[in-house]
Amino acid sequence: MNAFNRLFPENEPVIGLAPMAGFTTPAFRGLAAHFGASYTVTELVSARGITYDRGLCRSLRYLAPPDTFSHVPFLNFPASDNAASIINKRPWGIQLFGSVPADFAAAIDLIFEETQLQTAAFVDINMGCPVPKVAKEGAGAALMGNPLLCGRIVEAAERAASRHGRFITVKIRLGLDQASINAPLVAKTVVSAGATAVTCHARTADQFYSGYADWPRIAQVKDAIDVPVIGNGDLVTAGDLIKMRNETGCDGFAIGRASRGNPRLFMTLRRDLNLCSDQESRQDESTVLDSNRLSAEAWLQIMMAQLDATIERLGEAVAVREMRSSLAFYLKGFPGAATFRSRVMKPETRDGVVAVLRDAADSRAKHM
Ligand SMILES: Cc1cc2nc3c(=O)[nH]c(=O)nc-3n(C[C@H](O)[C@H](O)[C@H](O)COP(=O)(O)O)c2cc1C
Incomplete structure (x- = not known):
């Protein structure tokens, strides 16, 4: 079984929290994990910035693990299976951006030398961020225009991550623009270089967040690689998840904007998919967390x-x-x-x- 798949219980849908700068803070990631996100990921953090940040003084607040809420009585029921233990069971990852392979390797070494960060299961590489501050350095979505460099970055990152017993995932877009859609090629390249899963946000970089996510393109990524593909873009309801899976064959889902202000969305989706675990059913019975009746x-x-x-x-x-x-x-x-x-x-x-x-x-x- 693939290293990414091994993080999750078999026969449960993988519904992760997509990274969102300014929103996927340790506190929000903790809540999302508590309410059923299969995994959570930090917002993007500069690999080079980390190499200049000895002791990780400035970066730690972004890189920190999901908060556990062990002292919040409301979140600690049933008592035998409290929030802290639920959250600690959910894998989490750190997302890095950059454009220089050596920066990723150095940043990964520094990250896993830090005791607080050793619970991170994987490092995700951002190849999808379209904001000019990131793209002008050739990082984020700009990397989609340079598949060879994508491969070299993943190779360097994977070598470093495997020294620490961790693995690399990659988050991509469809391409730079409609004329240069190359997500299947980039996905193939990063998987050959050692990536163990690929998340695909089904928009081009120049779309930012406009228009619709083009889900059928995710099917092309799925066809191109033999590691898990996580579909992303415009997922809101359980019906969306089912439709995306039918259209693409994706192995899991990443939810971004729809979860803002609603970390309980993950529980709602699981319930609506009729795939609640026993534990979640018990929580539902308490009525406190029922989505429509939340007091x-x-x-x-x-x-x-x-x-x-x-x-x-x-x-x-x-x-x-x-x-x-x-x-x-x-x-x-x-x-x-x-x-x-x-x-x-x-x-x-x-x-x-x-x-x-x-x-x-x-x-x-x-x-x-
Ligand atoms: C405010 C905001 C911040 C984001 N920050 C990141 C980020 O740090 N890293 C990343 O890979 N994607 C980032 N994204 C993109 C999301 O992870 C996701 O790919 C995108 O929002 C599409 O999914 P959705 O339709 O479920 O929101 C961000 C999106 C938003 C709205």
């Missing part, structure tokens, strides 16, 4: 768990600001939500944020 109090507790874990890591002032964009996604989908989204942008303290969230929970309770 306002439980919803509040999830937001506060993320807020408090972020404060613990970054301190109150920084955490309160950085949580704003995430909280804006929680504060959606009920009458008057826009008012709370604008209110939550203002407080500079935990108490101030919690007051807004409590009002939002009260208002949501009246309408649900």
